[in-house]
Amino acid sequence: MALRPIDNALTTTPERPKKQAKLSIPIQTQKKPSDFGVNEEKKASPLPPPPPPPADASVDYISSEKLKPFEDPESKIQGLVEGLESKDWVKVCESLNDVRRFSLHHSTVLLPILEKVMLILVKAMNNPRSALCKTSIMAASDIFNGFGEKLLDFTDSGVFDRLLLQLLLKASQDKKFVCEEADKSLKSMVNTIAPLPLLNKLSGYVNHGNLRVRAKAAVSISNSVSKMGVDEIKEFGLVKLLQMATGSLNDRLPEAREAARSIVFSVYKAFTENEAENPVEAWQSFCQSSLSPIQAQSIIKAVGSQ
Template sequence: SASLSENDQNQVPLPSSGDATIDYISSENLVPISDPEDKIKSLVEELESKNWTNVCESLNDVRRFALFHSSLLFPLLGKVVLVVAKTTKNPRSAVCKTCIMAASDVFNAFGDKLLDPSTSEAFDGMLLQLLLKASQDKRFVCEEADKALGSMVDSMTPLPLFQKLGAYVSHANLRVRAKAAISLSKCVSKMEGLGEMDESWLAELIKVAADLLNDRLPEARDAARSIATSMYEALTKDKEQKLEVWQSFCQSKLTPIHAISMFKIVGT
């Protein structure tokens, strides 16, 4: 499908999706828009079309704007992300998957700008949808959502993102918790200077890890161990008595039973 001209992009049947006429274009095969200044005027309206194949085309336009004309998209970013997040709930897998691909390209293009006050609320909606989609059973949607969450972590500053993800590590849905925990652990492993972090922040992080360590899903427990290991390495980096430093940190922040289980992660 990569060799097709742009006009033919909706003609390829994809049996795995259950929707017969959508071709998923990878980011590297997208091309610039020929008349972006004109196209941007109707973008939001076209995203809200009642015709789902038109919606998919418009979502691919969002991706092209993000990649090639980001300065034109930026003033509309909050509105566009809001619509994309809402459209992710579409029962058609093809629409949903194209939304998620658009989210990835938007993350890669804008990164921390999505945390600005003008887009923060729309980003929250998108994050929740991605966690929900990554938690569901349709494998090709789930894998795409995992990829998008990876792009999000790679493109954003860890600390503000941690604060966003923190809301979901205690979500009622255990799969959502696990997906949030995985993103959180990637966030933490990416952080430079974790040892110089604000004390209250580190206290919050170790409590999150301790709670996740008792989670029902193994992915959440693995993420907790990864967070603990990253924290251990950062906090004991230039210290002589590494285990003593870690033990006293755990004891000062956690209940005795939690402190023991956190200590054991690196102490064994």
């Protein structure tokens, strides 16, 4: 039997050619001269744009002494209310300054529309924009100086009561420049309105829920009482004034307590003016017969500490 050659018994498969590995060569980019020495991972970020100027920068707070009269007030008054009701707050501030000029120099021209102007002014005091709030308070001060007791004639709308409340609230704020301006306005009110009718307006705020409002009301009452003579104090009522003061004698705020002591001492001087013999004893007897025991004790103690 013939044997096959071994070479033909096994079949061989040809080897596949090996692929050559691809070499990745990093391409170096040429840096700009300005990039040398800069850490690319921590390049400085661009500076933020400058903040816009404050919104109140375009409003000037003009003192009353620098407000000049109008050349033609009759013509200027025609567009006053429209300016006050503008949606542009800067325009409203300008119109409020016009109200100030009318109040100081042309009060008779402003008087026919004063009640409406005051209603808009009170609304402006509630505006969250501080410039508008402060300008409206400044306008209130000049209205007091220009019209005084005439403001009490607007009883139907209650605009004076609303204005008084807003001034007490603004004087109680944390914003110092608003608070200081409201304090000035309250002083203008006390200086231009007779004590008797003003005390009737202020008496309702000595028991206000806000302790700061109570304190500001007590200060205004004290300032008003300090202007009164003996006859006026007796006309308003010694007991009524003492009752107004007793609540503030033990108040939490020193401002309220000091104002209350001032009121009590003014009443004491008015009562003892004609008491030649034993004025202290007569005073104590008066307090004990006119007030509750707790109130009388507080009043007598307050006078004794003076």
